[in-house]
Amino acid sequence: MLNVIPSTRPRHRLFFALFPPPLMARRIAHWAERFGPHAAFVRADRLHVTLDILDDFVAFPCEVAERLIEVSTLIAGDPFMIELDQVSGGGGTIALRPRLKNPALQGLANAISGARADAGITGREGYRFSPHLTLLYREGRPFSEAVTPFAWEVKAFTLIHSLLGHSRHVPLGSWPLTGKNPDQYDLF
Numbered sequence: 001m002l003n004v005i006p007s008t009r010p011r012h013r014l015f016f017a018l019f020p021p022p023l024m025a026r027r028i029a030h031w032a033e034r035f036g037p038h039a040a041f042v043r044a045d046r047l048h049v050t051l052d053i054l055d056d057f058v059a060f061p062c063e064v065a066e067r068l069i070e071v072s073t074l075i076a077g078d079p080f081m082i083e084l085d086q087v088s089g090g091g092g093t094i095a096l097r098p099r100l101k102n103p104a105l106q107g108l109a110n111a112i113s114g115a116r117a118d119a120g121i122t123g124r125e126g127y128r129f130s131p132h133l134t135l136l137y138r139e140g141r142p143f144s145e146a147v148t149p150f151a152w153e154v155k156a157f158t159l160i161h162s163l164l165g166h167s168r169h170v171p172l173g174s175w176p177l178t179g180k181n182p183d184q185y186d187l188f
Contacts, residue, residue: 010056013162014065014172016072016112017048018082018105020133024152028096031150032135035094039136046169049082049133051109051157052116053124056164064121068159069173071115075157077177080104084133085149090142095132096150105131108157108177 020028022044029044054064082105084096098105109129116123158174 008058010058011164012057012060013053013160013164014057014061014068015053015160015162016051016068017158017160018051018108018154019048019158020150020152024150028133028135028150032094035136035138039094039138041136042134043167046167047133047135048160048169049105049131051129052112053127054116054121055124060161065159065161065172067119067121068116071119072112072157072159072173072175074115075108075111075175076179077104077108077111078179079153079155079177080108081151082131082154083149083151085147086144087135087147088132088142088144089138089140092137092139093134094136094138095134096147097132099146102131105154108154112157 019025025044025047028047029041032041057064080102082098082102083100084098086097086099088095088097106129109131113123113129154177156174156176159172161170161172162168163170
């Protein structure tokens, strides 16, 4: 008889993200092909900017996910523009980043992490929001250069369940940025 030992390796990740519109995601993915055929590219449908992230879980944390969905309804803010106008490589990745600070983007990340923390849910140890959109994974020399901007209007944020090792992102909810509400978490 075969004994099956349950895995203790984390298999589930929860994070909040911004996704470019599908056409913009395809443009970005096509543009990233300039970095060569020997890289592990992120598929267009998975390109995102992480806003907040939790430590990984061995089993799907249903109660945590439900609580994150609940507190996400408290986040209010206006749509805003994001502009990624710098490409940088190092640490095993190549990513697009904004050269300038974006107060609305930082405000959204702060509102999400604040709501999560107020709900008693701990974020990833050592995580600090640094806006970027990972294009691909590869080893190589560090570099940084300005690029023609990739810009879009951010109209919503999404909670993602990532199935580690399966290259799957399952949206658990998406919340529109429809305007400010003074009784809710504010972005600015």
